[in-house]
Amino acid sequence: MLDAAREQVLDHGRGLRENQLLEILQLPDEAVPAALQLAHEVRLRHCGADVEVEGIISIKTGGCPEDRHFCSQSGLFDSPVRGIWLDIPELVKAAKETAATGATEFCIVAAVRGPDIKLMNQIKFAIDRINEEVDINIACSLGMLTQGQVDQLAGWGVHRYNHNLETARSFFPEVVTTHSYDERLETCHMVKAAGMELCCGALIGMGESLEQRAELAAQLAALEPHEVPLNFLNPRPGTPLQDQGVMDGKDALRAIAAFRLAMPRTVLRYAGGRELTLGDLGTREGLQGGINAVIVGNYLTALGRPADTDLNLLVELNMPIKEFQKTL
Numbered sequence: 001m002l003d004a005a006r007e008q009v010l011d012h013g014r015g016l017r018e019n020q021l022l023e024i025l026q027l028p029d030e031a032v033p034a035a036l037q038l039a040h041e042v043r044l045r046h047c048g049a050d051v052e053v054e055g056i057i058s059i060k061t062g063g064c065p066e067d068r069h070f071c072s073q074s075g076l077f078d079s080p081v082r083g084i085w086l087d088i089p090e091l092v093k094a095a096k097e098t099a100a101t102g103a104t105e106f107c108i109v110a111a112v113r114g115p116d117i118k119l120m121n122q123i124k125f126a127i128d129r130i131n132e133e134v135d136i137n138i139a140c141s142l143g144m145l146t147q148g149q150v151d152q153l154a155g156w157g158v159h160r161y162n163h164n165l166e167t168a169r170s171f172f173p174e175v176v177t178t179h180s181y182d183e184r185l186e187t188c189h190m191v192k193a194a195g196m197e198l199c200c201g202a203l204i205g206m207g208e209s210l211e212q213r214a215e216l217a218a219q220l221a222a223l224e225p226h227e228v229p230l231n232f233l234n235p236r237p238g239t240p241l242q243d244q245g246v247m248d249g250k251d252a253l254r255a256i257a258a259f260r261l262a263m264p265r266t267v268l269r270y271a272g273g274r275e276l277t278l279g280d281l282g283t284r285e286g287l288q289g290g291i292n293a294v295i296v297g298n299y300l301t302a303l304g305r306p307a308d309t310d311l312n313l314l315v316e317l318n319m320p321i322k323e324f325q326k327t328l
Contacts (some may be wrong), residue, residue, distance in 0.1 A: 002038055005024070008020075010045060015262045017218065018215060018217075020261075021217050022211060027254060036257050036290065039256065042260055042261060042290065049319065051294065051314055052267055052269070053101060054296070055094070056106075056141075057108060058086070058109045059109065059110050059122065059126070061089060064112060065112075066113055068176050070236065072217075076115070088125055095130045095133075098136065099135065106134070106136045107160075112148070113143050115142045115149060118151075120152060123142070139159055141199075148259075151198075154194040160197040160199050160226065161197070162229070165181070165223075167203060167208055168219060171206075174206075174208060188225070200220060204216070205244070206241060207244060220263065227269055230271055232277040238293040247277055253285055253286060256291060260290030270283070279325070283310075287319065294310050
């Protein structure tokens, strides 16, 4: 399988198909280092050596009306997260701190089904203020959008929009019941058509089968997002998945290799749960196994690795941080 993958993906730049991805996910432990090495070579050849660094912050935390079973921000679960809003000066301060780490991207996130007029107005004001004081790309993650909202965000200069598929179509009803997989896809397609970069990620370790994990990687590849954040379940108190347990680190590394071999030219970003699932050693292996972007600092409701820890590791591994470039 790895020999075939080397010719197909490394030499010809064609991502693996779903059945091939399943074979990668089923590799024995002793073959995982070779799979990671191949994924690293694919990343270097088709994406280059640079690593993209991003910070995220929530403008509205908690109180979300959706029932994503992994999410402690849902207002439908008995989780300890409570609703708060950040004001504009706090967002500008966070953007400055993010830029100081060398990050090229700052993502504003809101725990909503989709933005209302009030939130859209706040986003516009925040974008204007950040652009006045900070030289950084601005991304947003505001839930499902209408065509009018997509056009507004694109017109305001939003560089990238995040809207994760989360899991495979066949497993989606086990994770979310308040909206459909197709509703999420619709927003993704509108974002791409408007000229914004699409960031569309995955959350693995929720109880899906290896077949469904391969299905998800193939479905993401078909969507052709610019970036795929790869999250690993960090079971949150009060959510339906609080007792799911943390996925095995070797399975996480197999998934990193598989997602890179599915999408040879995509930005594959370390996101939530990696510090719990992989630890320091696994994080290093993933960076040398296909990952070419990281979220630094904390996540929305969970602590991440300290930014300095990740930045120092990139220096140690001789991985240059991507220089800031405006693409719009």
